[in-house]
Amino acid sequence: MKTPALASSNKGFALNLTVLLALLVLVFPSSMDIFRLNMMGKYLSYAFVAMGLVLCWGYGGILSLGQGIFFGLGGYCMAMFLKLEASTPEYTASQTTPGIPDFMDWNQLTELPWFWEAFKSFPLTLVLILLVPTVFAYFFGLCMFKRRVGGVYFSIITQAIACIMTILIVGQQGYTGGINGITDLKTCMGFDIRTNGAKLFLYYLCVFLLVLAVLLCTWVSRSKAGRLLVAIRDDEQRVRFSGYDVANYKIFVLCFSAFLSAVGGAMFTLQTGFMSPSFVGIVASIEMVVFCAVGGRMSIYGAIYGTLIVSVAKTAISENFPELWSLLIGAIFIGCVLVFPKGLAGLYADHVMPFLSGLDGRLKGAFRGAREDREAQIEALRDVPADKVLLGVPPQFLSGDGMDGIDDGRSLS
Amino acid sequence: MKKKEFALEVEGLTVSFDGFKAVDDLSFYVDEGEIRVIIGPNGAGKTTVLDLICGKTKATSGSIRFRGTELTKLKENEIVDAGVGRKFQNPSIYENLTVFENLELSYPKGKKVFGALFFRRDQEVIDKVREVAREIFLEEKLSMKASLLSHGQKQWLEIGMLLIQDPALMMLDEPVAGMSVAERKQTAELLRRITKGRSVIVIEHDMKFVEDIADRVTVMHQGKLLAEGSMESIKKNQQVIDVYLGQ
Numbered sequence: 180m181k182t183p184a185l186a187s188s189n190k191g192f193a194l195n196l197t198v199l200l201a202l203l204v205l206v207f208p209s210s211m212d213i214f215r216l217n218m219m220g221k222y223l224s225y226a227f228v229a230m231g232l233v234l235c236w237g238y239g240g241i242l243s244l245g246q247g248i249f250f251g252l253g254g255y256c257m258a259m260f261l262k263l264e265a266s267t268p269e270y271t272a273s274q275t276t277p278g279i280p281d282f283m284d285w286n287q288l289t290e291l292p293w294f295w296e297a298f299k300s301f302p303l304t305l306v307l308i309l310l311v312p313t314v315f316a317y318f319f320g321l322c323m324f325k326r327r328v329g330g331v332y333f334s335i336i337t338q339a340i341a342c343i344m345t346i347l348i349v350g351q352q353g354y355t356g357g358i359n360g361i362t363d364l365k366t367c368m369g370f371d372i373r374t375n376g377a378k379l380f381l382y383y384l385c386v387f388l389l390v391l392a393v394l395l396c397t398w399v400s401r402s403k404a405g406r407l408l409v410a411i412r413d414d415e416q417r418v419r420f421s422g423y424d425v426a427n428y429k430i431f432v433l434c435f436s437a438f439l440s441a442v443g444g445a446m447f448t449l450q451t452g453f454m455s456p457s458f459v460g461i462v463a464s465i466e467m468v469v470f471c472a473v474g475g476r477m478s479i480y481g482a483i484y485g486t487l488i489v490s491v492a493k494t495a496i497s498e499n500f501p502e503l504w505s506l507l508i509g510a511i512f513i514g515c516v517l518v519f520p521k522g523l524a525g526l527y528a529d530h531v532m533p534f535l536s537g538l539d540g541r542l543k544g545a546f547r548g549a550r551e552d553r554e555a556q557i558e559a560l561r562d563v564p565a566d567k568v569l570l571g572v573p574p575q576f577l578s579g580d581g582m583d584g585i586d587d588g589r590s591l592s
Numbered sequence: 593m594k595k596k597e598f599a600l601e602v603e604g605l606t607v608s609f610d611g612f613k614a615v616d617d618l619s620f621y622v623d624e625g626e627i628r629v630i631i632g633p634n635g636a637g638k639t640t641v642l643d644l645i646c647g648k649t650k651a652t653s654g655s656i657r658f659r660g661t662e663l664t665k666l667k668e669n670e671i672v673d674a675g676v677g678r679k680f681q682n683p684s685i686y687e688n689l690t691v692f693e694n695l696e697l698s699y700p701k702g703k704k705v706f707g708a709l710f711f712r713r714d715q716e717v718i719d720k721v722r723e724v725a726r727e728i729f730l731e732e733k734l735s736m737k738a739s740l741l742s743h744g745q746k747q748w749l750e751i752g753m754l755l756i757q758d759p760a761l762m763m764l765d766e767p768v769a770g771m772s773v774a775e776r777k778q779t780a781e782l783l784r785r786i787t788k789g790r791s792v793i794v795i796e797h798d799m800k801f802v803e804d805i806a807d808r809v810t811v812m813h814q815g816k817l818l819a820e821g822s823m824e825s826i827k828k829n830q831q832v833i834d835v836y837l838g839q
Contacts, residue, residue, distance in 0.1 A: 399709065402708065402709050402711065403696070403697070403702055403708040403711035404709045404711075406689060406693050407697060407708055409686070410689060412688075413686050414684055414686060414687075417680075417684045417685070419667075419668035419669055419672075420646060420668060420678050421672070421697055422669050422673060424667070424669045427705050428705055
C-alpha cells in the first residue's frame with residue numbers, strides 16, 4: 180500500500196531534478212552571455228537560503244525573517260579570506276601598515292585583528308563558513324525554542340537580530356569594512372575570480388552545490404524528521420505528548436537552514452567579488468522569504484524557481500524604475516499570501532498537473548472510466564466535513580476539518 | 593515505606609490561575625491495572641487534573657508520583673517516556689499527515705533528532721502500525737489524510753496513537769464525546785480490550801459508559817474531591833446527587 184505512492188514520488192523526484200538540471204546546465208549557459216550567467220549564479224546563491232526556508236518555514240512553521248544573518252556570516256567569512264589574499268604587502272605598499280586590508284589602514288588600525296587570523300588559511304575558512312552561522316543558529320535556537328518563544332515573537336526577534344548585525348558591521352568599520360563592505364576581492368588560492376573562465380567555473384560549482392543541497396533537503400523532508408516538522412507546525416503540543424522534545428527539532432531545522440544559507444553566502448561572495456551589510460539586513464532577509472513564498476513554501480524546487488523569477492524581475496524593474504521595486508515586492512508578498520498561498524508550486528500542482536494528467540488520460544482513453552471513478556471517490560471524501568455540518572454536528576467537533584492544507588497562515592501564530 | 597504501592601499517587605495537588613484555584617488540595621491514588629473514572633460538573637477541574645499529570649500545566653504545589661517518579665518536575669516528553677499517555681478532549685491529531693504517518697510518529701522509536709533523520713520504516717514498524725490500525729477500525733484508511741476522517745474516526749486515531757506508545761498509565765479525556773451510538777459501542781469494546789494490564793484514568797459524562805468500565809469513580813466539584821468509591825456507592829451519595837447527578 181505504501182509502495183505505489185513512494186514509486187510515484189520517486190518518479191516525480193527524478194523528473195523535477197532532470198528539468199532543473201537541464202535548465203541550469205544546458206539552457207542557461209547556452210542562451211546567456213557570461214555577464215547574465217554570472218547574474219544567474221548570484222541568484223542561485225540566494226536559492227540556498229530559500230531552500231532552507233522551505234524546511235524551516237514551510238515544513239516546521241518557523242518563520243525566520245533574519246536568514247540574511249546566516250547568508251551574511253557565510254559570505255563575510257569567504258570575503259575575509261579573499262580580502263587577506265588580495266592585501267599582499269606589494270599591493271598595499273602605499274599604506275601606513277602594508278599587508279593589512281585597505282579599510283583597516285584607513286581606520287588607523289596597525290595590525291590585523293585577532294579574529295581575522297584564522298582566515299589566512301583556506302581549509303580553516305571553509306570550515307568556518309559552515310560552522311560560524313550554524314553554531315550561531317544553534318545558540319540562538321537554544322535561547323528561543325527551549326524557552327518556547329515561537330510564532331510572530333520569534334519572527335520579530337530574528338528581524339531585530341538582523342538589524343543589530345547590520346548596525347554592528349556598519350559601526351565597526353575598521354574591523355568589517357563598514358557600510359561599503361569588503362570589496363576589491365581578486366583571487367582565490369591564486370585563481371583570479373574576475374575572469375570569464377572563473378565566472379563560468381563558479382557558476383557550475385554553484386549549480387553543483389545547489390544540486391547537493393536539493394538532495395540533502397529532499398532527504399530531510401522525506402525522513403521521519405520531515406514529517407515531524409509538519410506535525411510540529413500543525414500541533415506542537417501534540418508532538419510533545421507523543422514523546423518528542425519539540426525544541427530540539429526546531430533548533431535542528433534552524434541550524435540546517437543556517438548551514439544552507441552560509442553555503443549560499445559564500446558562493447555569492449565568490450561570484451560577485453564583494454560582500455556588504457546590505458545582504459545581511461532586514462530588507463535582504465525579507466526578500467529571501469518572498470523568494471520562498473513565491474516559489475511555494477512546501478516545495479524545494481519551487482524555492483529555486485521562485486528565487487530566479489523574483490530576482491530576474493527585481494533586476495529588470497529596478498534597472499528601469501528604481502523606486503517601484505520596494506512597493507512591488509510588498510505587493511507580490513501580499514498577493515502570494517492572499518491569492519496563491521502555496522506559491523508557484525501550488526499553482527503547478529493544482530492546475531498544470533491535472534491538465535497534463537488529463538491530457539495523458541485522453542491519450543490512454545481506455546483508462547478514463549477508472550480514473551473518473553477514482554476522482555468521484557476522492558470527491559466523496561472531500562465532502563465529509565460539509566455533510567456533517569448539514570447534519571447539525573456542532574462546529575467544535577469539526578475543528579480544523581475544512582482547513583485542508585497549509586494555506587491558513589497558522590504557521591505565523 | 594507505605595504499606596501499599598500505588599501506580600499513581602496524587603497528593604495535595606493545587607494549581608491556581610491568578611488566584612483562582614482550579615484544582616485545590618486534591619489527593620487520590622490509582623492502583624496498578626485499575627480503571628478510574630473522574631466525573632463531575634463542568635468546571636470541576638477534571639481536565640486540569642489530566643493537564644497537571646501529563647505536564648501541560650505546571651502545579652502550584654503538591655506532588656504527582658508515578659511508579660515512584662516525581663512527575664511535576666519533568667518536561668512533557670519525559671513524562672511520556674516515564675509511561676504516561678494522554679488523549680485530549682478534542683481529537684488532537686496531525687491533520688496534514690496520513691493515518692499511517694500519524695501512527696508512525698507515535699511509535700516509540702527514533703525520538704531524538706538524529707534518530708528521526710535516520711529512522712527507517714522497517715517491517716516491524718509497518719506491522720505494528722497495521723496491528724494498531726486494525727484494532728482501531730482504520731486499517732482501510734491508512735493512506736488517507738487524517739483531516740478527511742470523520743469525528744469518531746479521529747477519536748479512534750488518537751486512541752491508536754496512544755495505544756502504539758504502549759503507556760503504563762493511559763489518560764482519556766471524554767473518549768466517546770461526539771460519537772454516534774454505534775461508534776460509542778465499538779469504542780467501549782475497544783477500550784475494554786486495550787485497557788487490560790494498564791492503569792487508566794478516564795473523564796466521561798456518559799453515566800452508562802462510566803458504569804460499564806469503571807473500577808472506581810472519583811467525583812470532583814470546584815477543584816476539590818467530593819467523593820470516591822465504587823459506582824454503586826457514588827450513585828447513593830447524597831452530595832453527589834445534589835451537585836452532579838441530579839434527579
